[in-house]
Amino acid sequence: MAEFNFNDHPHRRFNPLLGEWMLVSPQRSKRPWQGQQEEPDRAERPAYDPTCYLCPGNVRANGEHNPQYTGTFVFDNDFAALQADVPPGDLNVEGLLQAKAESGVGRVICFSPRHDLTLPEMSVEAIRGVVDVWVEQFRELGAQPDINYVQIFENKGFMMGCSNPHPHGQIWAQRHVPGDPAKETIQQEAYFQKHGKTLLADYLALELRTKERVVVENEHFVVLVPFWAAWPYETLVLPRRVVQDITQLTDEERTAFADIIRRLTIRYDNLFQTSFPYSAGLHQRPTDGQEHESWHLHMHFYPPLLRSATVRKFMVGYELLAEAQRDITAEYAAQRLREQPEVHYKASL
């Protein structure tokens, strides 16, 4: 029998942030695909769309007019999943029917007045404006006594359930710390107790030794395909300096964050010459008043595309019932992203 190697043989990898395993089947990338073909998003959009409820000056679902904003614009989601004034409620029938009232806030962040731009098509300066809004929002919401977690995220592309192509993200901030950040808190805390350093600082140092999974770096940030990535081109954006939340970034680091987001998302678009869909979001310390020195701010990108603009990875049957599974290796994905040019493909059209 040949010797085991990660490029040819099925194996499981461990995600230390969640404390969970996933399955890698590199030999399976040769499988032919006769299933669903996605509609690539190659639409030409106008800079302003009179029917868009996010464009400046337009009317929203609740009848309000958006201001004539020129940078970013934040408003309370008209159909938020979370609400501020929820009466207290608690149910526990024999530990089997357990429920608790949840309160919180849902907001929408327009990234730009331009209807036709996405993050990779915006300037570093404009993305820096988005980073600044994330900082302000995290500070404001996190200071509210009944908000203990602030989830900032973006769904990009129809394939990822985004209902409006106008560049925007969301914030869901709530009383209870939700599942994944709660798991990451436990895992990072345990690591910190044992090693006196953050899990992600040690992990980053390890990755920088070989750079096998590193995609792109600047002075303050590194993007890599984590060893335990589940989505084909999943990446992790890490600040070199340990900070628990985005408010702790220096002015220079904020700009570097904008720069690295731009360079990463340009690579994504270039990979399959399409507006690359993804869900992405920040993970930060809970805002429960505790210090959380074990927490290390990071941003996850979870993009579904696998082979082309039209063939995606489905997280279905086995994945929903058993555990996450991927075909191409993290190392291959990192290499593909690394070799992409840093000029957006549309710029040369």
Place this chain on the structure above:
Amino acid sequence: MAEFNFNDHPHRRFNPLLGEWMLVSPQRSKRPWQGQQEEPDRAERPAYDPTCYLCPGNVRANGEHNPQYTGTFVFDNDFAALQADVPPGDLNVEGLLQAKAESGVGRVICFSPRHDLTLPEMSVEAIRGVVDVWVEQFRELGAQPDINYVQIFENKGFMMGCSNPHPHGQIWAQRHVPGDPAKETIQQEAYFQKHGKTLLADYLALELRTKERVVVENEHFVVLVPFWAAWPYETLVLPRRVVQDITQLTDEERTAFADIIRRLTIRYDNLFQTSFPYSAGLHQRPTDGQEHESWHLHMHFYPPLLRSATVRKFMVGYELLAEAQRDITAEYAAQRLREQPEVHYKASL
């Protein structure tokens, strides 16, 4: 402030099988949808398709000919994610890069020689044939010393990553117990230690008192929308008698299992008058040689459709980064499914 109630106010519910919480936002079902529209599967298919690699007599990717099967047909997946002969491999770099070789078997089960049928369109007798194959396969694979978990599942519909409409399911059987069954083992074990009964037996008894979430029952099985359902029309199929795995079902119970699958999937198809997509699968005791008396066999159905044949629920941004979220309540979903007729809509076309 009004009193808290589950039909109007956001709340979290606890999934005791996984030990995880999820978010329910019932007030959000009024949200308009301008996002992606799915292509409903209303294709008329021939009973035999010469280009289908699953139809009787046809050639598969590896050049083999399928037999002229008349009931079910099982073969080793030509592009399996798991392989039998994987050399041993183990990596652990400071607890941060952890990987282990994984071995196993991937099989495909054709449910019927008819290319144009799906489970809800098959007779109880024909579905019973599928149940019998599940029994045989679980027995055979579970007896192999290096297989400690057998995952039987079906991806139905292109929306759920199914690449061939010919009715079929899969089995992935492997050395390590994957994530969800491992969590369910821990949760059920803890409950059994404490109460001396299985978690799902007590839960079933509780649900049968009010029947608020019960969809359909027969003498040996009950289908319900679990209190903690994440997918809009998610259901849980439970045997009334506690068994750890499918081989323990009596002859009569096997037929009742086929009957309840038929009655549930007909309701699913009738709900939006479409071939209802889903991922579904059995959860059973690990086949590691231990007794697992705390385990209670069950089948999960995870269907993505939310409002119609063309509007699905997206598990994206918040869900991927924080935790599962749903709009309609489990109680509403159960009621909708309960009121569906038990005659397939196509039968009256």
